Amino acid sequence: xDGAQAKGWSRRTFLGGAGLLAxxxxxxxxxxxxxxxxxxxxxxERQRSLMRTVSQIVIPATDTPGAGDVGAGDxxxxxxxxxxEKSRRxxxxxxxxxxxxxxxxDGSLDQARWLEAELDARAxxxxxxxxxxxxxxxxxxxxxxxxxxxxxxxxxxxxxxxILTGYYTSEPGGARELQFELVPGTYAxxxxxxxxxxxxxxxxxxxxxx
Amino acid sequence: xxxxxxxVGSGITGGYAAKELTEAGLKVLMxxxxxxxxxxxxxxxxxxxxxxxxxxxxGDQERYAREFPVQMLNRHFTExxxxxxxNDAENPYAKADGTDFNWFRSYxxxxxxxxxxxxxxxxxxxxxEANKRDGHGTDWPIRYAxxxxxxxxVEQFIGVSGAREGLKQLPDGQFQPPMALNPVEQHVRxxxxxxxxxxxxxxxxxxxxxxxxxxxxVCQNRSICARGCSYGAYFSTQSSTLPAAMATGRLTVLTxxxxxxxxxxxxxxxxTGVRYxxxxxxxxxxxxARIVFVNAGAFNSVHLLxxxxxxxMPSGLANSSGVLGTHIMDxxxxxxxxxxxxxxxxHTTTGNRPTGVVVAxxxxxxxxDGEGHMRGYSYQGGALQSTWTAAKRDPGIGTGLKEKLQKxxxxxxVLVAFADCIPRASNRLTLDSNQTDADGIPQLxxxxxxxxxxxxxxxQAKADAAEMLTKAGGNVIMGFxxxxxxxxxxxxxxxxxxxxxxxxxxxxxxxxxxxxxNLFVTDGAQMSSSACQNPSLTYxxxxxxxxxxxxxxxxxxxx
Numbered sequence: 001x002d003g004a005q006a007k008g009w010s011r012r013t014f015l016g017g018a019g020l021l022a023x024x025x026x027x028x029x030x031x032x033x034x035x036x037x038x039x040x041x042x043x044x045e046r047q048r049s050l051m052r053t054v055s056q057i058v059i060p061a062t063d064t065p066g067a068g069d070v071g072a073g074d075x076x077x078x079x080x081x082x083x084x085e086k087s088r089r090x091x092x093x094x095x096x097x098x099x100x101x102x103x104x105x106d107g108s109l110d111q112a113r114w115l116e117a118e119l120d121a122r123a124x125x126x127x128x129x130x131x132x133x134x135x136x137x138x139x140x141x142x143x144x145x146x147x148x149x150x151x152x153x154x155x156x157x158x159x160x161x162x163i164l165t166g167y168y169t170s171e172p173g174g175a176r177e178l179q180f181e182l183v184p185g186t187y188a189x190x191x192x193x194x195x196x197x198x199x200x201x202x203x204x205x206x207x208x209x210x
Numbered sequence: 211x212x213x214x215x216x217x218v219g220s221g222i223t224g225g226y227a228a229k230e231l232t233e234a235g236l237k238v239l240m241x242x243x244x245x246x247x248x249x250x251x252x253x254x255x256x257x258x259x260x261x262x263x264x265x266x267x268x269g270d271q272e273r274y275a276r277e278f279p280v281q282m283l284n285r286h287f288t289e290x291x292x293x294x295x296x297n298d299a300e301n302p303y304a305k306a307d308g309t310d311f312n313w314f315r316s317y318x319x320x321x322x323x324x325x326x327x328x329x330x331x332x333x334x335x336x337x338x339e340a341n342k343r344d345g346h347g348t349d350w351p352i353r354y355a356x357x358x359x360x361x362x363x364v365e366q367f368i369g370v371s372g373a374r375e376g377l378k379q380l381p382d383g384q385f386q387p388p389m390a391l392n393p394v395e396q397h398v399r400x401x402x403x404x405x406x407x408x409x410x411x412x413x414x415x416x417x418x419x420x421x422x423x424x425x426x427x428v429c430q431n432r433s434i435c436a437r438g439c440s441y442g443a444y445f446s447t448q449s450s451t452l453p454a455a456m457a458t459g460r461l462t463v464l465t466x467x468x469x470x471x472x473x474x475x476x477x478x479x480x481x482t483g484v485r486y487x488x489x490x491x492x493x494x495x496x497x498x499a500r501i502v503f504v505n506a507g508a509f510n511s512v513h514l515l516x517x518x519x520x521x522x523m524p525s526g527l528a529n530s531s532g533v534l535g536t537h538i539m540d541x542x543x544x545x546x547x548x549x550x551x552x553x554x555x556x557h558t559t560t561g562n563r564p565t566g567v568v569v570a571x572x573x574x575x576x577x578x579d580g581e582g583h584m585r586g587y588s589y590q591g592g593a594l595q596s597t598w599t600a601a602k603r604d605p606g607i608g609t610g611l612k613e614k615l616q617k618x619x620x621x622x623x624v625l626v627a628f629a630d631c632i633p634r635a636s637n638r639l640t641l642d643s644n645q646t647d648a649d650g651i652p653q654l655x656x657x658x659x660x661x662x663x664x665x666x667x668x669x670q671a672k673a674d675a676a677e678m679l680t681k682a683g684g685n686v687i688m689g690f691x692x693x694x695x696x697x698x699x700x701x702x703x704x705x706x707x708x709x710x711x712x713x714x715x716x717x718x719x720x721x722x723x724x725x726x727x728n729l730f731v732t733d734g735a736q737m738s739s740s741a742c743q744n745p746s747l748t749y750x751x752x753x754x755x756x757x758x759x760x761x762x763x764x765x766x767x768x769x
Binding site: 082084086087136140147166168170171174181186188190191193198200202203204205206209210 | 261274285563599607619
């Protein structure tokens with residue numbers, strides 16, 4: 001049994017799960033197909049479940065799906081494994097033990113493991129088994145701590161950034177929650193903002209520099 | 211293979227040279243080290259949405275860190291465009307101790323014409339007289355009047371949209387209708403004009419079409435140009451010069467062929483052609499021609515000349531002066547100011563305008579008013595609104611966050627300074643005899659540092675930017691006064707400078723080597739100073755002018 005299977009994850013089950021998820025919420029499978037993880041870094045099913053839950057708390061379902069619904073949780077895990085948002089940057093030499101104990105072999109923080117432990121600690125039990133309201137309150141408190149005055153670097157910021165990316169670059173987030181137009185054709189420099197106005201996820205300047 | 215002319219490189223100037231020379235009746239070989247990319251057929255990601263990309267456009271950063279550690283620092287480098295940049299691991303270069311230089315490169319048919327920023331500005335006599343005025347570098351052997359008709363010709367061919375402003379320091383050109391300023395930019399323009407009449411904010415002059423031109427369609431306001439544009443709406447080799455050259459029936463294009471050396475005949479004092487490595491077959495071949503145009507990109511052109519040393523020219527081809535490789539430059543650039551711009555929330559924009567704005571140089575023109583520097587700086591930037599990515603920086607989760615991100619975000623105005631770079635002998639390119647690349651060619655070694663003049667210019671630019679944006683009602687939240695690493699402006703140039711004197715320059719006023727009459731270098735390598743505006747339009751104008759001269763010389767039997 002290899003490392004991935006030991007953690008309850010394999011390519012087949014992963015894609016199978018993705019397919020079931022896609023079928024359940026009517027999304028194209030293409031939205032959540034992605035490259036394999038290294039076997040020894042594959043996320044566990046619990047991590048996938050937790051990341052999906054947390055993503056849904058950050059961007060809940062309204063008249064459009066939430067971030068968990070569209071597979072942002074899996075995207076976060078993929079992004080963390082592949083260095084998005086500088087997630088494979090080595091921990092600093094003076095990193096606290098609370099982070100250093102979750103270091104990967106390359107010296108970077110394993111944010112998925114850290115988040116599991118952090119939320120379980122805050123819940124004082126299994127985070128996934130507390131009520132939805134309690135889960136939301138715990139994530140809100142974590143978010144507040146991560147952006148508190150004087151805090152410049154916090155692993156939650158990395159996770160949250162990837163949740164946002166996973167959502168707003170998905171078809172439901174990018175083209176239904178926001179507007180998406182690959183070929184605008186024209187540029188209108190002064191358009192009144194109305195209650196119906198929605199931002200364009202295809203405003204690349206805003207995405208890159210806003 | 212035997213030709214009238216060989217053009218080494220297929221980028222902005224190589225393509226232009228191929229067009230001009232073939233249209234003049236010459237049989238031309240254009241030789242490109244990289245792969246073929248066909249217009250409209252090989253822009254693989256052009257129509258991709260983020261959700262069709264494995265990493266949603268952000269790319270596999272872990273892989274980039276291994277294979278593209280330099281290119282990934284380029285803001286145009288994304289998951290969509292990675293195929294238009296070199297693999298750094300396969301294309302190493304050396305740096306001298308203390309040098310911090312990011313060399314952004316695109317080895318493919320079309321070169322960086324596929325990925326360039328398209329900003330197209332004329333230089334003025336403030337620029338061509340800069341070296342003579344302050345004594346740095348060597349005097350340009352040309353002035354604006356020499357180049358003006360060639361700017362006209364190039365602008366009419368490539369298509370440049372822009373507004374006529376009547377500025378001496380940024381001469382007007384043959385413009386297509388300008389793109390529009392948004393309300394914040396219009397406001398800042400008016401505040402500048404009211405308070406500093408000599409300062410002009412205008413829409414970027416960009417090689418994106420606002421009127422169709424032949425087979426090329428108008429810009430679709432996508433602003434994803436570096437993926438390649440099947441509309442042909444921005445100038446590139448593929449959209450513009452290559453079709454023109456191919457239409458003559460006199461162009462041969464060779465890709466995946468790395469020119470290693472220019473062949474030189476000491477008896478005649480002429481180059482006879484090129485020796486190149488066919489990367490497909492891994493065999494070495496030669497091609498022969500009556501004239502050679504070197505357009506490999508500034509640093510690679512110098513690299514080729516240095517590597518073409520021979521018994522009679524042991525320090526490099528056309529290097530009797532000894533200055534080959536010296537006086538390289540890149541604009542010193544930094545984010546001078548970013549300001550929140552309240553009061554404009556009632557409006558937004560639709561469509562993606564593929565250019566920002568420019569604030570023309572206003573310092574050190576007829577009077578020296580720079581603090582610690584004697585040349586110019588200008589700004590590029592624009593007003594934009596934030597969007598969901600801003601939420602990465604701020605606290606907040608849940609339905610409230612989602613609702614907030616539905617709306618266009620806060621307006622902000624950005625000014626990025628580009629400062630003139632002093633030409634210094636110590637900033638130079640050499641061959642690193644200890645390290646070779648994958649093809650066995652000695653690596654290029656870059657020694658580069660900005661000096662006190664550039665730092666002084668950027669310090670003044672930061673102060674000015676903050677003052678102007680504050681006056682316009684902005685709340686400045688950030689600004690810098692230190693340049694990024696060399697290469698950051700992607701305007702690296704110099705190394706085979708033009709000059710009056712063969713003893714102190716490589717090229718004469720026709721971009722022709724002093725030492726080798728049938729050798730022309732018409733890319734950024736020929737530049738004797740940097741000005742503070744984007745140089746590509748000037749490279750093309752110089753190329754068109756050099757081609758005209760070369761053809762005349764050939765016909766008159768002078769070369």
